[in-house]
Amino acid sequence: MIELKQTSKTYEVNGKKVEAVKDVSLTIEKGEVFGVIGYSGAGKSTLIRCVNLLEKPTSGEVFINGVSLTTLSKQDLQKTRRKIGMIFQGYNLLKTATVYENIAIPLKLEGIDKETIQKRAEKYLEIVGLSDKVNHYPSQLSGGQKQRVAIARALAHEPEILLSDEATSALDPETTEAILELLLKINRELGLTIFLITHELNVVQRICDRVAVMENGRVVEEGKVVDIFTHPQHPTTKRFIGSESAFNLPEALKTEYRKTGKLVSLYFKGSEKSNEPALAMVSRKFDVLPSILAGGIEQLKNETLGKLLVHLRGDKEAYEEAIGYLESEGVIVEEWK
Ligand SMILES: Nc1ncnc2c1ncn2[C@@H]1O[C@H](COP(=O)(O)OP(=O)(O)OP(=O)(O)O)[C@@H](O)[C@H]1O
Secondary structure (H helix, E strand, O other): OEEEEEEEEEEEEOOEEEEEEEEEEEEEOOOOEEEEEEOOOOOHHHHHHHHOOOOOOOEEEEEEOOEEHHHOOHHHHHHHHOOEEEEEOOOOOOOOOOHHHHHHHHHHHOOOOHHHHHHHHHHHHHHOOOHHHOOOOHHHOOHHHHHHHHHHHHHOOOOOEEEEEOOOOOOOHHHHHHHHHHHHHHHHHHOOEEEEEEOOHHHHHHHOOEEEEEEOOEEEEEEEHHHHHHOOOOHHHHHHHOOOHHHOOOHHHHHHHHHHEEEEEEEEEOOOOOOHHHHHHHHHHOOOEEEEEEEEEEEOOOOEEEEEEEEEEOOHHHHHHHHHHHHHOOOEEEEOO
């Protein structure tokens, strides 16, 4: 479990203060995949580096499994850090070492015996699907394969927590998907807690249980991924989710539709009973005519989320009754303002 309590980090550059992280409090439960999303300069990298004290917070505290890192001796901090693996956008592999050596050298430096090192290297290379590349050099690997080596290297220390600093940002969409699948597998099969930072919504959508949105050093919104997707509150979150623009409805059409009713986004959670008949029932029960304008299905970590853009033709009273009915049937309704 990771707890950040009122964590702040201020840098001083040429006599000027830069508040990279301001008063951030977050709790990440054991076994959870937690994402922090934000635009460039939001403070994500600084925040994730505070979790293993690569950056010492200017104020506030960081707890790992209830132990405050800032109070630990150098030796104890080193011990605790072993529970925390980290992967990076740039992989950080030793270029002159083979895949095997990249995993083995850090273990050797930790004083682990040769036999254990070999066992772990084999085990984790198999988990990441690279057993046939042990003697390759990083230059002989693709970006996705390099990230797999970096993941195996982190796992070989058998950490409880994996920190991921934009691990898929340099990869193409297909390779990103494969690495995200791998991170999910690690989370599910090894029970690893994953704390990641990203500027890609797709990463949050596919593998995170919860997400925090960062801007100007602060967390401006936090919640379960499904809630953030269906009810984004803060303007920055809305920009990321693009809930309205995702359907790309031309302005002129929006104006036209609004003359005769309301535009709503309806969300159907895949894990609940089928909501399809609910929309059909709306026209029977109320004086409202629904037209489906667009739709899609998003895959979240643990469920699918069906999304429909619907025009509900009818007067205000009938519309409100219809919305109340849809909500009572478990449909999540977001009205376009
Ligand atoms: N070592 C440093 N010294 C001075 N200022 C820094 C340092 N590291 C980060 N900053 C500043 O802190 C702010 C947050 O930077 P940070 O890298 O944490 O953001 P980010 O969200 O990770 O952005 P990016 O995705 O572009 O890396 C920025 O204004 C940055 O210039």
